[in-house]
Amino acid sequence: MMRIKRTIKYEGDRVRGFGKEIMNVPGCAQLQSCIQCGTCSGTCPLSIYMDFSPRQVVALVRADFKNEVLRSLTIWLCASCYACSTECPRQIPITDIMYALKQRAIKEGIYPRRFPIPVVATQFYKMVRHHGRVTELTLAMKMFLRTDWFAALKFWRLGLGVIRTGRFSLRSEHIENHAELDAMLASVDNGNGKAKEAA
Amino acid sequence: MKYSYFPGCCVKGLGRSYEESLLPVMQRLGAEVTELNDWNCCGATAYISVEERKAAVLAARNLAIAEKTGPQDLMTPCSACYLVLNKTKHNIADSPEINAVVQRALGNAHLAYKGNVKVRHPLDILVHDVGLDVIKEKVVRPLKGLKVAPYYGCQVVRPYATFDDAWNPTTMDRLLATLGAEVIPYPLKTKCCGGSLTGTVPEAGLRLAYILLKEAVRRGADVIAVVCPLCQLNLDGYHDQIARRWGAERIPTVYFTQLMGLAFGMPPEQIGLNRNLIPMKPLQSELTRV
Numbered sequence: 001m002m003r004i005k006r007t008i009k010y011e012g013d014r015v016r017g018f019g020k021e022i023m024n025v026p027g028c029a030q031l032q033s034c035i036q037c038g039t040c041s042g043t044c045p046l047s048i049y050m051d052f053s054p055r056q057v058v059a060l061v062r063a064d065f066k067n068e069v070l071r072s073l074t075i076w077l078c079a080s081c082y083a084c085s086t087e088c089p090r091q092i093p094i095t096d097i098m099y100a101l102k103q104r105a106i107k108e109g110i111y112p113r114r115f116p117i118p119v120v121a122t123q124f125y126k127m128v129r130h131h132g133r134v135t136e137l138t139l140a141m142k143m144f145l146r147t148d149w150f151a152a153l154k155f156w157r158l159g160l161g162v163i164r165t166g167r168f169s170l171r172s173e174h175i176e177n178h179a180e181l182d183a184m185l186a187s188v189d190n191g192n193g194k195a196k197e198a199a
Numbered sequence: 200m201k202y203s204y205f206p207g208c209c210v211k212g213l214g215r216s217y218e219e220s221l222l223p224v225m226q227r228l229g230a231e232v233t234e235l236n237d238w239n240c241c242g243a244t245a246y247i248s249v250e251e252r253k254a255a256v257l258a259a260r261n262l263a264i265a266e267k268t269g270p271q272d273l274m275t276p277c278s279a280c281y282l283v284l285n286k287t288k289h290n291i292a293d294s295p296e297i298n299a300v301v302q303r304a305l306g307n308a309h310l311a312y313k314g315n316v317k318v319r320h321p322l323d324i325l326v327h328d329v330g331l332d333v334i335k336e337k338v339v340r341p342l343k344g345l346k347v348a349p350y351y352g353c354q355v356v357r358p359y360a361t362f363d364d365a366w367n368p369t370t371m372d373r374l375l376a377t378l379g380a381e382v383i384p385y386p387l388k389t390k391c392c393g394g395s396l397t398g399t400v401p402e403a404g405l406r407l408a409y410i411l412l413k414e415a416v417r418r419g420a421d422v423i424a425v426v427c428p429l430c431q432l433n434l435d436g437y438h439d440q441i442a443r444r445w446g447a448e449r450i451p452t453v454y455f456t457q458l459m460g461l462a463f464g465m466p467p468e469q470i471g472l473n474r475n476l477i478p479m480k481p482l483q484s485e486l487t488r489v
Contacts, residue, residue, distance in 0.1 A: 079394035081353035124245035
């Protein structure tokens with residue numbers, strides 16, 4: 001039997017205030033001035049793989065469609081090439097808006113489980129928090145273990161190649177003065193991310 | 200010419216042949232390069248996907264160290280590091296909110312940052328500080344007959360195109376021509392290589408790498424020259440998967456600094472050319488010398 005699927009949103013699907021919240025992220029206020037020309041979608045090398053085009057994402061954010069945006073593949077497929085931000089006739093930093101949306105999706109835990117991109121981002125974040133630097137191969141291993149370890153087998157030739165050419169090392173990279181970095185990052189948590197209040 | 204040097208994690212890992220060629224080339228040209236004391240990861244595109252304020256703080260530690268120890272010209276060869284350090288510098292200057300968070304965090308670690316550090320890419324330094332005429336003098340083995348596709352990628356020119364055009368950069372073209380190479384027209388020079396999607400979503404990421412390889416082969420290039428360790432890995436490391444999906448486009452990808460090293464007469468294995476998965480064929484001039 002044919003199933004009827006609604007393709008247009010009801011106003012009731014909105015989460016009021018979401019657009020404002022994103023616009024309040026530093027650098028994202030420009031969102032308001034979007035003229036929906038679609039230059040961003042046209043320059044994006046990955047828009048053909050996206051469920052919503054970058055132009056649609058901007059419109060959805062502005063109209064408070066939080067669930068649609070945070071659950072979209074689009075925000076994760078952005079490879080940060082900055083083509084859209086550079087070309088936008090309204091100088092909207094679209095790449096930064098995508099970052100703001102990724103941060104929000106990770107914070108709220110709204111992303112497909114075992115989807116590699118947010119998994120890599122969070123593992124990368126933890127690794128830098130603990131070591132101050134990234135060890136690439138450990139990061140790749142963590143990604144495969146937490147997503148699809150079977151997919152790692154497809155990379156066997158690359159793995160052998162980097163061993164053969166001496167680009168591979170088991171040494172864990174880290175900084176010396178970890179206390180310093182720790183004190184810095186902790187201050188962001190303590191201040192709840194806000195600037196020091198006036199005394 | 201004195202520079203602080205921020206290598207970044209990739210250049211110490213999978214992209215080590217970049218450092219292996221960059222440092223001797225800078226030395227040959229008389230530039231004094233000192234590695235930044237106890238630098239930390241710039242955060243790349245991943246860290247800022249999780250926490251924006253901490254990402255600014257993370258990158259700012261490097262700027263603060265460079266400002267304190269000097270030289271205040273901070274050279275970084277990786278495009279992602281170049282972008283993130285530049286972006287943080289801009290954000291600190293433009294956003295009072297970010298600046299307050301950063302200064303408070305730095306203060307906690309008895310550091311400060313006044314905004315004096317200049318983030319520089321080696322391509323910028325080589326063409327604008329050293330100069331093409333000086334580079335030309337050092338060429339002992341011109342890359343005659345070598346057809347090179349100059350590939351810049353994204354983050355070295357966007358969005359902070361401080362030393363070249365965002366869509367049609369030419370600094371590397373001019374540099375390679377100075378080395379005697381034949382620089383082929385390569386309109387995809389700033390199109391995305393797939394970034395980290397080659398590992399996370401191969402069906403999309405590898406397709407972008409494939410398009411770049413195919414176009415370079417179609418235009419008759421012998422080699423692709425890159426300025427970023429992720430571009431190098433994406434164009435060099437996935438030929439088996441690309442061939443299986445869309446067909447083989449076998450062409451080597453090397454760092455522009457490796458081509459400089461070759462032209463300066465440095466032995467290939469000393470500038471990391473033995474680390475390519477798709478090896479570069481020896482130059483005509485090398486073959487005749489044997």
